[in-house]
Amino acid sequence: MKMNVKKAGLLAAASILAANQLVAQAPAVNDVKPFAPESEYRTWSIGVHGGLLNQSNLIGIRRRFDKVEHNFGYGVYVKRQILPGFGIQAEYLGGKVAGAYKDNNNSFETKLPWSVALSAHVTLANINWRHHQGLIKPYLNVGLGALAFEPTTEINGVTRTYDSTTELFVPAGLGLKFAVAPDINIDLGYRMSLVQSTAFDGVRGGGSKDIFSYAHAGVEFALGNKSKPFLANSNPVSGMQKEYTAQYDELVAQREAQREALEAQQAANAKMQSQIERLYADLGDDDGDGVANRYDKCPDTPENTKVDGAGCPLPEPKTPVVQQVVVTEEDRRVVDEAIQNLEFDLGKATIRPSSHASLNKVAALLIEKNFSLKLAGHTDNTGSMQTNMRLSKDRAEAVKAYLVSKGANPSRIEATGYGPSQPIASNNTAEGRQQNRRVEFTLY
Template identity: 75%
Template sequence: MRINLKTAGLLAVASTLATTHLSAQTVNEVSPFAPESEYRTWSIGVNLGLVNQSNLIGFRRNFNKLEHNLGYAIYVKRQVLPGLGIQAEYFGGKVAGSNSNNSNTFETSIPWSAALSAHVTLANINWRHHQGIIKPYLNAGIGAMAFEPTATIGGTNTTQETRTEAFIPVGAGLKFAVSPDINIDLGYRLNAVNSPVVDGLSRRGQKDLFSYTHIGVEFAIGDKTKPSLANSNPVAGMRREYQAQYDELAAVKSALEAQQAENKKLSAEFAQLSSDLADDDGDGVANKFDKCPDTPEKTKVDGAGCPLPEAKAPVVQQVVVTEADRRVVDEAIQNLEFDTGKSTIRATSHASLNKVAALLIEKNFSLKLAGHTDNTGSLQTNLRLSKSRAEAVKAYLVSKGANPSRIEATGYGPNQPIATNATAEGRQQNRRVEFTLY
C-alpha cells in the first residue's frame, strides 16, 4: 500500500481536531418538534481510506490483481431532517492494479473530484437515547472527476491526458456519536465513472468502477449549546417529554391525595375535640381544663377558668428584636424541612423550632409565618400547600406553649418567588416558609 505525505498529514489534522473537540460541553435539550433554528444543521468531515478496484456487485475488471492505495476526502454537510442531509464532497487519491503475472499494470491518479450527495440515516440503533449512538447510513449522488491513467501493456507504457468525467458515488456505513459534536465514520463507497478508460484500457460498453473504504471524523459546527440535528433522536425526545409530563401529573396527584388524607385526619381530630371539650358553665374554658367549674355567668376568667382579678391599665412594652433573636429564627428557617408534597414537618427540624417557641414564650414576640412554593403544579394546589405548611409550623409552636394569638400563618403559593423557577436550584429556593418577628 502506498501512502503519500499529503494524505498522512490530513490524518494528523483529523486526530488533532478530534482531541480538541472531545472536551465536555453542556448541550441544551429541545422538544422533539422544535423548529430547525433550535438545532445545529451544518457539519464538516474528513476521512482517509483504501482505494482499489474491488466491488461488492461482481462486475468484471480488466486487471484481476488488486493494489491498495490511500485516498482522502473532505466534505460539508447540511442536515435538512434528522434522517436526511445534503453533502458536498471533495475526493482525491490513486487507483492501480495489475494482472496475475504483473506483465500488464495501470496506475491512475485522481487529483480531484467533487460530488453532491444525499446522505440518509437509516436509524438510531438505541431508541432510548435522546442523542443517537450508532447510526447506519446510505448515500448516493453525482459529481465530476478528473483522472490521468497510465498503463503498461505488454511492455508498452502509455499515459493519457487528464480527463474529466461524470461519476456516481454510492455508499453505506456506520457513524458512532462519541460526543454531542463528533461522529466517527466507517464507510464503504463504490464510484461508477462514466468512462471505460479509468484503468487505461477501453472496452466498448463497459464503465469502470473503483471502491473507497474509509474511516473519518465528522464535526458539528455552530452554537455548541444546541444539539446536532444529525444526532437527534425524535422518538427518544418524545419519550422524554411525555415522561416529564407524566411525572408532573403524578406529583400533583400524589400531593392531592396526601392533602385529602390530611384533611380527613384533621376532620376526625376536630370531631373528637368537639366531643371532649364541652363547656358546662359557659365561661369559655373546657371542663377538661376548667379548674374553677360553676363560675357565675359572664364572669371574666383566665385560661384555667378561674375569675380574673381587677384589670389594671396595660403596660405597653416596647418590642426589641435582637440579632441573637434573628439568628434563632434564621436557624429555624435553614433547618425547616417537610415531607415531599406534604405539610408534615420532619423530625430534624424540631430542635430549631423548639428554640423559636421558647423565644416567643420568653419575650412575648409576635410572629408572621409566610409559606411559599415553586410554580410546579396548579396554582390552587400550591396555595393550599403553602398555607397548610405555614399552619403546620404554627401548630407545632403552639404545641410547645407559644401564644396562638400572636402567630399569623399565611400561604402565598408561587406568587412571591425569590429565584427563577426555570432551574431545580431556583425552585428549591422558592419552596420556603419565612419567619418575621415583631
C-alpha cells in the same frame, strides 16, 4: 501498498484522538421540544476522512486488471441535514487508483486530481425507542458527481500518460457512524464509484464502465452554536419523552414556585428602590462633559471639550503623510536589463544562474526604494492551456521567491500567470513564440 495502509491507519488514529479531545471539552447541549423549528438545531456539518482506493468491488463486476493494488485516498465533505435521518452531502475526493495483471507486467495508475459529488445521505437508526442517544448509526448514500482523472499505463513495456479527462460518476456506499459525542461522529465507510467511461484505467474500448472503491475512516463535526443539538444525531422519541417529563415536573412545582416568586419579587422591589436612590446620587456631572462623576476619570474638563467614554479629552487627529513613489529612468533600466537577461530551464520554472546578477539589482532596488512590483508570466500557445497556465504562474512565483530570498518584501511583490492569453507577437513563427515566452516586471 504497506505505506498506504500505514497512512490510512495513522489518519484514522489521529481522527479518533482529535474526536476524544473534543469530547472532553464539549459543553452542555440544550434540549429541544418536539416539532421545534429547524433553527433550534445544528443542521450543517463537516467531515474529513482517509482510506484506501483500489479497483476492486464487492458486487463482483469484472475488472480488466485482475491484480488489486491499494493506494491512499482522502476526502472532505459538507453536509446539510434536512431530517434526523436524511441529509444532502457535497464531497471532494482525491488520491490515485492502480492495478495490474497477475500474469504479466502490464499495469495502470490513475491519478484523481479532484472529484466532487452531491449525494443523498440516509441514516437508518436515529429513531430509537430503547436509548436516548444511539451509539452506532448505519447509513447509506448515493449521488452524482464529476471527476478528473489522469491515467498512465504500462502495456508490453510501453509507458503512456493520457491527458486529464473529466467525466460523470455515480458514488454509492454504506457505513457506520459512531456517535462519540452529541456533535461528533467517527465515520467508517465503504463506497463504490461507477465512472461513466471505459478509459478510467487508460485502456480504451468497449465493455462495461470502470469502477473503483474507497474504504475509509474519518470524523464528522457539527457546525454552529454548540448549545444546540446536532440534527443528524437527534432522536425525536427522546425529545418527546423529555418534553412530557418536563411538563409534569413543572405542574408539580407550580404552586411552590408562585409563592416563592411573590416573596422574591417583594424583596427585589425593595432592593431596586434602594439602587435607584443610590444611582440618582451618582449621576451628577459637575464639569458638564456628559460623563457622570462616578465614571469620570478626568474631572474639571474645560467646557466644549470632546471627551471619550471615561471623560478624558480625545487626542487631536493627525494628518496622514502620503509618500509619493517616483520611478526614475535608471530604475526602469535596471528592470529592463533583468527582463532581457531572465532565462529559465526549458519547460521548467528554474531560473538559470546567468540571470542572478540582474535580478540581484532588482532586489536591491526594491529594498532601497520600497517599490512594489508586479510579475506577470506569459507563454506561447504550444502545449495544453492547463500546462501553460501552471508554467507561467510557476515562473512568476520563482522570480518572486528569488527576490524575497535576497531581502525584498514579499508583501510588495505580486506574481500572476496568464499562460498564452496575452501574446505580444504571432505564435505562428518561432520568433513570435520566443517573444511571447516572457515574465514582465512592473514597478509602482
